[in-house]
């Protein structure tokens with residue numbers, strides 16, 4: 001007998017995903033490489049989710065976030081001068097990067113449309129190059145176009161009035177913040193490692209004083225892990241979702257907050273990623289009809305990327321059990337007062 005997952009009102013729930021591995025977007029010795037998906041790829045079919053082809057984003061869709069001059073300059077540099085480095089992070093381009101970036105952004109748009117139209121309950125855009133550092137007028141931080149921001153604009157085009165983006169990549173989502181500084185329809189929350197010299201250097205609590213309760217930053221010290229993140233979710237995510245009342249939630253998910261990521265110093269385990277995915281999925285069920293779209297950002301250890309992706313699918317489909325056990329071996333710092341400071345600044349109870 002075949003079993004189905006039924007949601008509230010016994011509707012058939014479906015989780016979809018797009019997979020855009022961009023094998024030709026590659027640069028010698030760079031951590032943001034196609035090999036990030038080496039462990040994930042053979043496991044993708046085992047998740048209880050339906051694959052959907054991505055369609056490349058149009059120039060108009062990219063221009064909903066980015067300056068058209070940036071778009072044409074990037075196209076030119078890819079066609080005429082690539083491969084090469086275009087910013088100090090370093091961000092690189094190859095002759096295929098422009099098309100790869102259009103397809104990555106298009107993957108998010110395809111997932112978003114399916115969820116907005118209720119063709120799917122929720123979705124995961126497993127794409128690269130990533131997007132959350134890309135600002136309206138510049139590509140940066142391994143990112144060409146801001147995929148999640150373009151997705152949020154397409155949700156608004158599709159009729160959503162309030163969209164919330166929660167970013168728990170290890171780095172501050174500076175590009176997403178910059179894209180929506182003045183857009184009241186989009187809320188943004190980023191939780192990230194913050195200390196002197198850590199990329200990109202933005203994301204302090206008081207970054208956007210004009211947008212309290214709409215642009216929320218939770219800067220964390222190194223080694224913050226599962227316990228600290230759970231407090232952040234229960235105190236900050238929940239208050240924000242309650243006050244902003246989104247109709248759709250996007251998650252910029254980066255697996256570089258895992259304790260053994262090679263380029264960061266946070267402390268999440270795979271169980272911590274599952275806790276995060278479950279809590280945001282259940283908030284979406286409580287506040288916005290279950291509408292949630294996960295969008296991949298960073299994560300530079302292929303095993304963490306595969307395990308973290310599995311955790312997202314376990315939460316999104318409500319099926320299966322986590323087999324991975326990789327607890328953080330480091331002690332976590334006490335972040336109570338930092339979390340308190342964030343809540344106070346925004347007036348969250």
Ligand SMILES: [Zn+2]
Nearest residue numbers: 169170171298
């Ligand atoms: Zn990152």
